[in-house]
Structures are given as C-alpha cells and as structure tokens.
Amino acid sequence: MWVPPVPIGNGVVFLGIITAPRGTADILPADARRWHELEEAARAVFDAYGYGEIRTPIFEHTELFQRGIGEATDVVDKEMYTFMDRGDRSLTLRPEGTAGVVRAVLEHNMDKGALPVKLYYMGPMFRYERPQAGRARQFHQVGAECLGTMDPAADAEMIRMPATLLKRVGVTNFEVLINSIGCPRCRPAYVERLRAHLADRREQLCASCRERYDRNPLRLLDCKRESCRRLTEDVPQLVDSLCDGCASHFQQVRAYLDDFGLPYRLAPRLVRGLDYYTKTVFELVSSDLGAQDALGGGGRYDGLVETLGGPPMPGVGFAAGMERILLVMAKYRPAPAPKPVDAMIAHHGAAGRRIAVRLAGEWRDAGLRVEIDYMDRSLRAQMKQADRLGARLVVIIGEDEASRGVVRVRDMATGEEREMRAEEVFQSLMQKGG
Ligand SMILES: [Zn+2]
Numbered sequence: 554m555w556v557p558p559v560p561i562g563n564g565v566v567f568l569g570i571i572t573a574p575r576g577t578a579d580i581l582p583a584d585a586r587r588w589h590e591l592e593e594a595a596r597a598v599f600d601a602y603g604y605g606e607i608r609t610p611i612f613e614h615t616e617l618f619q620r621g622i623g624e625a626t627d628v629v630d631k632e633m634y635t636f637m638d639r640g641d642r643s644l645t646l647r648p649e650g651t652a653g654v655v656r657a658v659l660e661h662n663m664d665k666g667a668l669p670v671k672l673y674y675m676g677p678m679f680r681y682e683r684p685q686a687g688r689a690r691q692f693h694q695v696g697a698e699c700l701g702t703m704d705p706a707a708d709a710e711m712i713r714m715p716a717t718l719l720k721r722v723g724v725t726n727f728e729v730l731i732n733s734i735g736c737p738r739c740r741p742a743y744v745e746r747l748r749a750h751l752a753d754r755r756e757q758l759c760a761s762c763r764e765r766y767d768r769n770p771l772r773l774l775d776c777k778r779e780s781c782r783r784l785t786e787d788v789p790q791l792v793d794s795l796c797d798g799c800a801s802h803f804q805q806v807r808a809y810l811d812d813f814g815l816p817y818r819l820a821p822r823l824v825r826g827l828d829y830y831t832k833t834v835f836e837l838v839s840s841d842l843g844a845q846d847a848l849g850g851g852g853r854y855d856g857l858v859e860t861l862g863g864p865p866m867p868g869v870g871f872a873a874g875m876e877r878i879l880l881v882m883a884k885y886r887p888a889p890a891p892k893p894v895d896a897m898i899a900h901h902g903a904a905g906r907r908i909a910v911r912l913a914g915e916w917r918d919a920g921l922r923v924e925i926d927y928m929d930r931s932l933r934a935q936m937k938q939a940d941r942l943g944a945r946l947v948v949i950i951g952e953d954e955a956s957r958g959v960v961r962v963r964d965m966a967t968g969e970e971r972e973m974r975a976e977e978v979f980q981s982l983m984q985k986g987g
C-alpha cells in the first residue's frame with residue numbers, strides 16, 4: 554500500500570515504505586531453495602523426455618492471446634493485463650505460456666524442422682484475478698508443448714510428465730482427471746444438443762452461464778455454482794458424442810495410461826478454461842489445495858497452430874502452477890537447509906582484515922563457501938556467527954598471526970585449534986570435497 558508523504562518538520566518528509574502490488578509476492582532466499590528444488594526436478598524430467606527449454610517474452614501483442622486463447626474466455630475477457638505502450642501498440646502480459654511458445658515456433662520456422670517440436674518453459678504469468686491462497690496476479694507456471702504429432706502416446710506422456718514431476722518433489726496426494734472434448738467434426742453437434750437440452754432452463758442459470766449458453770456453452774459444464782450443477786446434472790455427455798476418430802484416440806490414450814500404471818478418473822464435465830483444446834483434456838488435482846484444487850492440466854490443441862497463422866499442425870501440452878505445487882510440497886517435506894559454510898575467516902586488526910578479504914576471494918574462486926565479517930565484530934562474536942552459519946572451520950587472523958604469516962584454525966566440531974599456513978588450510982578444505 555502506498556502511503557502519502559507526511560511532513561515531519563524542518564522540510565523533512567516521511568515517505569513511508571512502498572509494498573509490493575496486490576497479488577504479487579516476493580520469493581525470499583529460504584523460499585527460493587524450494588523453488589530451486591522444483592525447478593531442478595522439472596528440468597530433469599523434461600530432459601529425460603527430450604524437451605528443450607524455450608524462454609519467450611513476458612509481454613506479447615494482445616492479438617496473440619485474443620486469437621490463441623479465444624475471445625469468449627474469462628482469461629481474455631476479464632483477466633488480462635493489457636496496456637498501450639508509448640508507441641501506441643496494444644501489449645499484454647502473458648496470461649499463459651502456450652500461445653507465446655507456438656508463436657515462437659512459427660516465427661523461427663521450427664515447424665519446418667524435425668518433428669515433433671518438444672519444448673518446455675517456466676516463468677511468471679499474469680492474470681487480473683481476486684487474490685487468494687493458490688491464486689495470485691503474478692504467478693508461475695511450468696509447462697511443456699509437443700507440436701507436430703497426433704500420436705495418442707504423446708497425450709499419454711503429456712499426462713505422465715507432470716505426474717512424474719509431482720512424485721519427484723514428494724507430492725503423492727493427487728488425482729489425474731481426463732476427458733475428451735472432441736474435435737471440430739463432432740463437437741458442434743454436441744454443443745447443439747447441449748443447448749437444446751438446456752433451452753427451457755436457460756433463465757434459471759447463473760448470469761455467467763446464461764452468457765456461456767450463447768458464446769461458449771461447453772463452459773457451462775464446469776460452473777462451480779451448486780444451482781448450475783443441479784440444472785446441468787442430466788445433460789448428455791461429451792464422451793458419448795465423439796466421432797470415431799476422437800473415440801479411438803481417447804481409447805488409445807487411456808490404454809497407454811493403463812500400461813503406465815498411472816491411475817486416472819474419467820471426468821465427463823472437465824472442459825478446461827481455454828478455447829483451443831481438442832480431444833484429450835486433463836487435470837491433476839489435489840485435495841491438499843482446498844477450493845483451488847488444480848495443480849495443473851492441459852490437453853490437445855490440434856487447431857491452435859493454424860489459428861495463429863501457421864500450417865495445420867497438431868499439438869498437445871500441459872501447464873502446472875508452481876506456487877500451488879510448492880504449497881503442497883511444503884506440507885510433506887521441510888524446506889531444504891542452506892548449504893553449510895566451508896570456512897569463516899575471522900579477523901582482527903587492519904592487517905588481519907586485509908589478508909582475510911584476499912583469502913576469502915581466492916578460496917571462493919576455487920568453489921569454497923567462505924564467509925567473513927563486515928561489521929567490525931569482536932573475534933568472539935565472529936565465532937558465534939560461524940557457529941550460526943554451520944561453518945566447518947574458522948580461520949582466525951589477528952595482528953599476531955598476520956605479522957607471522959600464519960593463521961589459527963579452529964575445527965568447529967571438535968573445538969581443536971592449531972596454527973597453520975593459509976595454503977595448508979586451503980589444501981585441506983579442497984581435499985575434504987569443498
Ligand atoms: Zn471428433
């Protein structure tokens with residue numbers, strides 16, 4: 554919150570502190586260690602599946618998302634951070650990762666190279682939503698896209714990758730939900746059946762659903778309101794309206810999941826929030842998250858590349874919310890401890906300090922974790938600090954040691970102290986594996 558300047562006399566103005574904008578969060582070093590854990594696990598999984606990392610811009614032309622995500626979606630309608638830049642271009646902070654990745658694939662002609670194109674990404678996304686636990690305005694997603702193949706095995710792997718990632722970081726309390734939402738050949742007929750089925754109940758639906766009825770009737774199926782759920786309880790199911798191609802594709806995806814031994818639940822009402830999905834859609838949900846129960850999800854998007862001006866090219870992908878995974882991770886395992894310090898170089902007097910600063914620099918270059926005091930603390934206080942940092946060794950350089958070209962070394966585990974040459978201490982630290 555911004556606090557207006559307050560005059561406090563003698564021309565001095567108290568400005569107050571400025572806090573981070575609503576819906577954003579700082580990731581402090583202790584939390585960052587968890588993030589590293591998740592990021593490293595994700596990279597290892599993607600690496601095993603042959604996915605390369607892509608880093609696309611944080612902002613894109615607004616039109617990319619209007620075309621890619623679909624105009625009749627909540628994301629595009631209500632949640633985008635859109636602004637005019639100083640050159641009068643409409644730009645938008647990316648609300649999701651897929652549209653930007655597909656744009657980059659086309660822009661760099663990756664669609665004309667070896668197929669499939671397998672890419673992953675991690676980074677911040679932006680949506681103007683009401684902040685609550687597990688939902689922020691700047692949030693982070695990890696995701697992958699596989700472009701250029703219709704193979705149901707690609708769908709099954711796209712479901713397996715995030716499941717593997719969750720297990721790697723200790724999250725086992727989750728469920729995989731899957732559905733097929735058909736293709737442009739079979740979906741329009743279903744949408745008409747749905748409309749017809751609900752025609753006489755239209756006025757009883759909630760305001761959003763009345764709008765969805767006209768613009769995007771599939772989204773009626775995932776309205777969270779109890780009244781809408783009841784009204785749509787007996788609607789025909791998507792899976793019963795699939796064309797032969799979609800039905801066979803879905804059956805094969807399920808067979809691969811069975812072969813993997815990856816349990817899943819058929820979720821006939823699962824439609825996902827974005828327009829571009831076709832055939833397979835899936836979500837990974839965890840009861841540990843409460844109301845915001847989706848850890849991630851994704852699906853097949855065989856029409857998206859063409860919608861964004863590319864050739865007809867199928868694709869399948871997933872994205873998972875990193876904050877949400879971290880929330881669940883925190884329930885099951887403690888945050889990783891900071892790495893212990895190899896040596897604290899305690900110093901006393903000007904000559905001692907000069908040697909300490911130089912040695913710390915040299916030892917750090919060699920890969921050792923070395924701390925020194927910058928606060929003019931007493932030797933006793935420096936020892937305490939070394940203890941707090943978990944230093945294995947304290948190297949003490951007082952005026953006497955500095956003048957004789959030696960250092961005093963204290964082993965923090967045994968309390969033993971002896972005099973050595975700095976070079977010998979360095980060698981022994983390096984031998985211990987640094
Ligand atoms: Zn179909």
Ligand SMILES: [Zn+2]
Nearest residue numbers: 759762776781
């Ligand atoms: Zn509703």
